[in-house]
Amino acid sequence: MQKFITNNLARLGPLLGLILIMVVLGFASDNFFTLDNILNLLRQISINALIAFGMTFVILTGGIDLSVGSMLAFGSALTAGVLASGMDPILGVLIGLLAGLAMGAFNGVVITKGKVAPFIATLATMTIFRGATLVYTDGRPITGLSESFVFEMIGQGYVFGVPFPAILMVAVFFILFLILNKTVFGRKVYAIGGNEEASILSGIKADRAKIWVYALTGMLSVLAGIILTSRLNSAQPTAGSMYELDAIAAVVLGGTSLAGGRGRITGTLIGALIIGVLDNGLNLMNVSSFYQQIVKGGVILLAVLLDRRSK
Amino acid sequence: MSDKPFVSMEGIDKSFSGNQVLKDVRFSLIPGEVHALMGENGAGKSTLIKILTGIHGKDAGTIEVKGKEQNFSSPKEAEKDGIVVIHQELNIIPYLTVTQNMFLGKELTWGKTGILRQKEMYEQTKRNLAMLGVEDIDPNETAGDLSVGKQQMIEIARALSTKAEMIVMDEPTAALTDKEIENLFSVIRSLQSQNVAVVYISHRMEEIFNICDRITVLRDGEYAGMKVLNETSFDEIVKMMVGRELGDRFPERNHQLGETIFEVKNLEREGHFKDVSFDVKAGEILGVAGLMGAGRTEIMETIFGAAKRKAGEILIDGTPISIRDPSDAIKAGIGFITEDRKNEGLVLHLSIRENIALTNLKSVSEKGWMSHKKEQQLVEKLVEKLHVRTTGAEQDVQSLSGGNQQKVVIAKWLGIQPKVLILDEPTRGVDIGAKKEIYHIINELTEKGVAILMVSSELPEILGVSDRIMVIHEGELASILDGKEANQEMIMKAATGGEYRAEIHNE
Incomplete structure (x- = not known):
């Protein structure tokens, strides 16, 4: 019974933290708990959350993906390029997503078949994909995208007053939640992260599963990039740099172990919310962006320290 | 062999969060004897040793070392009084040399400068190894390159270098070749002749009868008795351990060979x-x-x-x-x-259910979706069939005893x-x-x-x-x-x- 309570307290930790931060910010700023601000917040976090969802899968298998920001940039640029050339926007989005899938799968193949440590492999591809983006864009932003309603909808649209990116994020969250908790694939992800050797000897094709996990992350990163591109109505070759850090932070804040095998995607959603709420609330309070970084880092450190304490 | 005990433990009680794991246990060790400590998994052998060396505190009872009451607060303190434990998982750092391992944490230096007296440590290592009759180990060799048996010798030599008078060996032969076991036994005999007492923890009956003088048996955290080995028998020990006649050690088989x-x-x-x-x-x-x-x-x-x-x-x-x-x-x-x-074999932090499902993912799912019902049915059937002692299928396998973990591994495979x-x-x-x-x-x-x-x-x-x-x-x-x-x-x-x-x- 005691174990049951401590277990669930550990699970609730991130949520309690989020509520605490929200209450504090609610007192500090009158504008925080307005409907507009909350909806705005959900839109703001959608980009980081989508990347962090993929990162959750990767970290659960015991890996890491540093190349998410670069994949985001390349996928965005490719999509923007297709759109600028006047092709169908849906086709452009699909091409971008496929490119993300391919880049992620490449990461996966290097890591599994090439037996390169995920940190090193994705550190290298981070540079490669960024370089490829700069080559493709010639180092300049791609502008003059089509005036397509569909494409503008992705990043700027509203459905019944709710920002479309927020809806997209919630939908993707539910799909990934089901995959992770209700499918054979999800079970394999946890098993591989918990003990890869035992999983392989149990007949699980670990390499195949891991390649899919990295491919999924590539695709989700590009999806985040497409939202960004649609919002800005242009693709920046430097887009997404350092995004891997916020994504990893969200996963860790959500209680997922960097050693793999343990964690939940719900935690990641809460982690992304914590980061988003901090950014948003500190902005409302007119805290300088210099101090914001210190506060953000401090909260991450505090969360991890508390987590250690409870173990 | 003098009859004055080196260590004498009396009336030891210990509970962990209300769960009594040791009850009125006694144990005594005479200098120069090899004393087997035996009991089923969970009988309390490791807890007893941990209490002796100060890893756990005791709830009641007395511990005397060399006739003086002692309550060590850490293994380091116990080591000062000549008590060393060699664990089943050896404490060897594989990338360091034999000498570096031997002096780990107690390196010889020039005063307090932190500058190492390399040559002296090398010589001393060589002497210690020679004392054990294992001159073929080169003190400059990387420890990780040595066989497990030789790594164990390094630990024993290290224990001797601290002037150990009592060495506890926990399942020392589990990973040794037969030749290495022979070697270990001759080392134990030479330790005996130097009046060092050895506590020998093992499940291997043959070895215990081969090398030990006396045996103390624990059962369910209680003292089940102490015997002199050449006055007892295999069956008597087993009976003391399990508290009942076990019958034949290997069950009778009646089966037909097929094609x-x-x-x-x-x-x-x-x-x-x-x-x-x-x-x-x-x-x-x-x-x-x-x-x-x-x-x-x-x-x-x-x-x-x-x-x-x-x-x-x-x-x-x-x-x-x-x-x-x-x-x-x-x-x-x-x-x-x-x-x-x-x-x-196992993903340790996952539950019994998840571990058993691992080899059976196909049969407990439909079109890629896990079927909770099918999974539950399969797991319940197997857990019951193999008599896995557990609080339920959701228990982490890491909290099970060795025997029950092994049953979970077997269950995994019976499922296919x-x-x-x-x-x-x-x-x-x-x-x-x-x-x-x-x-x-x-x-x-x-x-x-x-x-x-x-x-x-x-x-x-x-x-x-x-x-x-x-x-x-x-x-x-x-x-x-x-x-x-x-x-x-x-x-x-x-x-x-x-x-x-x-x-x-x-x-």
Whole structure:
């Protein structure tokens, strides 16, 4: 019974933290708990959350993906390029997503078949994909995208007053939640992260599963990039740099172990919310962006320290 | 041998969060004796040692060392009074040299400068190793390159360098070759002659009768008795341990051998073994014997597709099957209970349910979606069938005892309803009660016509359960013996390539 309570307290930790931060910010700023601000917040976090969802899968298998920001940039640029050339926007989005899938799968193949440590492999591809983006864009932003309603909808649209990116994020969250908790694939992800050797000897094709996990992350990163591109109505070759850090932070804040095998995607959603709420609330309070970084880092450190304490 | 005890523990009680694990336990150790500490897993052996060395505090009782009451607060303090524990998992840092390991944490320096006195430490290491009769270990060698047996010698030498008067050895032979065991025993005897007392914790009855003078048995956290070994018998000890007559050590088998269902032809793996051919009939147990490192495990891994084979064919029911990875082997109906259950058999922090489901993902899912109901049914059925002692299927496997963990591993593989089941050291680190249950499970499988391949380093076990015994010597099949006619000498002779000297293993 005691174990049951401590277990669930550990699970609730991130949520309690989020509520605490929200209450504090609610007192500090009158504008925080307005409907507009909350909806705005959900839109703001959608980009980081989508990347962090993929990162959750990767970290659960015991890996890491540093190349998410670069994949985001390349996928965005490719999509923007297709759109600028006047092709169908849906086709452009699909091409971008496929490119993300391919880049992620490449990461996966290097890591599994090439037996390169995920940190090193994705550190290298981070540079490669960024370089490829700069080559493709010639180092300049791609502008003059089509005036397509569909494409503008992705990043700027509203459905019944709710920002479309927020809806997209919630939908993707539910799909990934089901995959992770209700499918054979999800079970394999946890098993591989918990003990890869035992999983392989149990007949699980670990390499195949891991390649899919990295491919999924590539695709989700590009999806985040497409939202960004649609919002800005242009693709920046430097887009997404350092995004891997916020994504990893969200996963860790959500209680997922960097050693793999343990964690939940719900935690990641809460982690992304914590980061988003901090950014948003500190902005409302007119805290300088210099101090914001210190506060953000401090909260991450505090969360991890508390987590250690409870173990 | 003086009769004044070096250590004397009386009336020791200990509870962990309301759960009493030791109750009125006593233990005494005389200088120069080898004293076995025995009991099933969970009987309280490790807790008793941890209380002695100050890792846990006791709730009641007294501990006297050299006639003086002592309550150590840490193993370091116990070490000052001459008590050293050598754990099953050795404390060796593989990248450091033998000398560096030997002086770890107590390096000799020039005053307080932190500058090392390399030469002196080298010389002293050399002397310590020579004292144990293991001059062939070079103090400058990297410790990780040495065999487990030699690494253990480093630990013993390290213990001696701290002027240990009492050395606790926890399952010291679990990973040793027979030669290394002989070597360890002669070292223990020489320690004895230097008046060092040894506490010998082991599940291996033969070794205890071979090397120990007295034995203290614990059962369910209570003192079950102390005996002088040459005044007692195997059966008496077992009875003390389990609290009842266990009957035959190896259960009776009545089964019919069927057709040959499993064949291996000319199997070869680069650098490990070559030209291995054998077959197993339905309902037959083929024991696989050999020295540590002979290639037994490697053969099993290769059959299962966990390692690449260079040549050879594998046939089930007369049809050649292509095995490129473990999932192919499982599809063909082969199960593999690995030797190392913690690293290869289980995902330790997952539940019993999740571990059992791991090999059965196909049968507990529909179109890629897990079926909670099917999973629950399969797991409940297997947990009940194998009598896994647990609070429920959601319990983490890491909190189970060794014997129950092993049952979960077996359950995993029974789920696939194998035609051929490979068991690699299935009873290692498993207490005597659970051992017998495992033999029963194996027997039930043979009655259903499963072909069994069982690797074991315990000769009595191999002899007790096998229909035929395949002996491997340095990567080659040395001989296949009939289970009824074979004896320890015949196996050892084949396993050593004929160099075996019978007198050493006679008890």
